Amino acid sequence: TSSSLVPQAQSSVVQVAAACKPPASSPGLVSVLVDSRCITACVDVVSSLRQRHAVTAHVCSLDGCDFVVSNRMAVERQNQSELAGSQNRKRLVERVTNLQGLFERICLIIEKDRTKPGEVSRPSQRTRYYDSTLASLVRAGVRLLVSGGPEESAALLAELARLEQRKGQAISVPLEVKGHRQQALAFYRTLPCVSYVSALNMAQSFRSVSHLVNSSVEALQKGACVSHPRAEEIYRSLRYSCDTTLMNTSTARKNDI
Amino acid sequence: MEIKPPVLVNAVPPYGHVIAHEKWRDSVLVQSLKGTGNVKTIFEEELGVVDFHLSNKSCILYVSETDIVAGNNYKRKLVRFRNANSSLQGIVVVEKTRLSEQYFPAMQKFVVFELGLTLLPVASQLEASQLLTQIVHGESKDNPFRRKSVSRLLDPLVMSLVQQIPGVGKVKARALLQHFCSIHQLCSAETHELEPIVGQATAQSISNFFHNPLV
Numbered sequence: 118t119s120s121s122l123v124p125q126a127q128s129s130v131v132q133v134a135a136a137c138k139p140p141a142s143s144p145g146l147v148s149v150l151v152d153s154r155c156i157t158a159c160v161d162v163v164s165s166l167r168q169r170h171a172v173t174a175h176v177c178s179l180d181g182c183d184f185v186v187s188n189r190m191a192v193e194r195q196n197q198s199e200l201a202g203s204q205n206r207k208r209l210v211e212r213v214t215n216l217q218g219l220f221e222r223i224c225l226i227i228e229k230d231r232t233k234p235g236e237v238s239r240p241s242q243r244t245r246y247y248d249s250t251l252a253s254l255v256r257a258g259v260r261l262l263v264s265g266g267p268e269e270s271a272a273l274l275a276e277l278a279r280l281e282q283r284k285g286q287a288i289s290v291p292l293e294v295k296g297h298r299q300q301a302l303a304f305y306r307t308l309p310c311v312s313y314v315s316a317l318n319m320a321q322s323f324r325s326v327s328h329l330v331n332s333s334v335e336a337l338q339k340g341a342c343v344s345h346p347r348a349e350e351i352y353r354s355l356r357y358s359c360d361t362t363l364m365n366t367s368t369a370r371k372n373d374i
Numbered sequence: 375m376e377i378k379p380p381v382l383v384n385a386v387p388p389y390g391h392v393i394a395h396e397k398w399r400d401s402v403l404v405q406s407l408k409g410t411g412n413v414k415t416i417f418e419e420e421l422g423v424v425d426f427h428l429s430n431k432s433c434i435l436y437v438s439e440t441d442i443v444a445g446n447n448y449k450r451k452l453v454r455f456r457n458a459n460s461s462l463q464g465i466v467v468v469e470k471t472r473l474s475e476q477y478f479p480a481m482q483k484f485v486v487f488e489l490g491l492t493l494l495p496v497a498s499q500l501e502a503s504q505l506l507t508q509i510v511h512g513e514s515k516d517n518p519f520r521r522k523s524v525s526r527l528l529d530p531l532v533m534s535l536v537q538q539i540p541g542v543g544k545v546k547a548r549a550l551l552q553h554f555c556s557i558h559q560l561c562s563a564e565t566h567e568l569e570p571i572v573g574q575a576t577a578q579s580i581s582n583f584f585h586n587p588l589v
Contacts, residue, residue: 138496147444170540182454206518210518210519213519214518214519214520214521214522217521224502232388241524243496243497243501243504245504245508248504248505248507248508249508249511249512251494251505251508252505252508252509253512253514253518253519254508254516255492255494255509256430256466256512256513256517256519256520257461257517257519257520259411259519260492261493261494262482262486263470263478263482263493263495265475265479269479271463272479275484277487280487297586297588298588300539300540300583301540301583301588303538304539304583307531307534307535307538308535308582309481309528309531320588321571323588324582324585324587324588325585325586326561326583326585326588327561327584327585330557330558330561330584331561352419353528354528354531354532354535354557355556355557355558356556356557356558357528357529357531357532357557358555358556359528359529359532359533359551359555359556360529360555361548361551361555362551366510
């Protein structure tokens with residue numbers, strides 16, 4: 118059966134490559150995905166993105182990050198005070214390491230804490246802990262951006278999305294998924310190294326789930342808009358032969374290492 | 375005047391040391407590095423645009439409040455800094471104070487978005503020395519933010535993939551994988567091969583899941 122699928126897979130490469138390019142007709146329009154769990158904390162950022170920066174902000178359930186600005190870049194937002202104390206460390210470590218499995222690039226926006234009306238903002242003592250966290254993040258390749266508040270964060274997000282668009286990485290796939298595609302999307306999201314936006318690209322690029330399962334590493338790379346190593350990982354998991362005696366632990370989540 | 379390429383541009387200081395440009399000799403920053411940070415400083419005149427070399431293959435350019443407010447050609451300096459240090463990680467430490475704050479967003483945009491360098495704001499030389507100390511001492515520690523690549527068993531993953539197929543739960547997934555041990559094999563299975571394992575309705579559902587057009 119596999120020989121009959123080869124020509125199909127090759128022809129799809131062309132379509133898929135076209136699907137990954139940003140639409141040339143709308144250079145100013147960019148899309149940003151916003152996690153539904155951060156919407157309460159980021160409501161000012163989201164409205165500024167829409168009203169001031171003409172960004173299409175689509176709220177959905179993301180993979181443990183606050184924003185996705187391109188096919189390969191996730192953006193996390195943190196208050197400065199959250200970064201200065203150790204209470205929040207475990208969560209940040211988990212989120213960042215998880216995102217490294219899903220995205221090529223990770224950005225952290227450090228936002229200045231909001232002061233209540235009437236409250237004088239006092240310069241807080243910079244902790245050694247804060248500096249060591251910054252040093253570790255830089256060493257791990259996380260891009261850091263500093264923001265003075267929600268308005269500035271929105272401007273940074275819009276800037277990142279436009280920069281990624283110029284590099285041909287803009288989110289250009291339809292964000293609404295209906296019917297049979299929803300089932301395929303859930304399946305794709307369970308694959309290793311597949312973020313929500315990669316899964317959306319897959320649902321758009323492949324004619325059927327079987328088409329994806331039978332695709333080459335190169336076709337997967339183009340169809341999901343992911344790097345070659347990630348495409349290899351996906352390919353490997355689709356062809357991996359299970360040992361059913363090891364099946365008792367079925368609760369594992371993806372990227373759970 | 376053309377500036378000669380600095381001799382020491384790729385020098386890496388020993389662990390726990392920094393190489394600093396001669397002009398920093400009597401600064402608050404270097405004194406504090408030595409005093410509270412326990413970091414030893416080696417001075418060198420030929421560092422070019424770089425202010426500090428660190429042992430983890432990163433180098434630092436320091437932009438002071440005065441540089442920013444006076445608009446002291448710091449953009450050209452930044453570009454030269456970026457171009458001179460391709461093999462090293464370039465970190466720009468910026469004095470973000472009440473006076474220079476207003477210039478910060480433009481500065482960040484230039485350094486991070488246009489030059490692709492790392493930018494870290496500090497309020498004073500004292501804060502910069504604390505930050506440098508953490509960068510220097512952080513190298514010897516395990517970095518919690520670096521993803522460890524541990525090879526993991528894919529069996530549980532394949533199991534959860536099969537359970538994403540409508541109508542297939544844990545029991546049916548296990549039964550299916552005993553006959554077709556990978557997603558690829560399961561996808562190629564004919565409906566009549568699936569029927570004896572999961573029954574007619576689920577066999578049809580599996581076949582539909584894989585082969586129904588998505589467009």
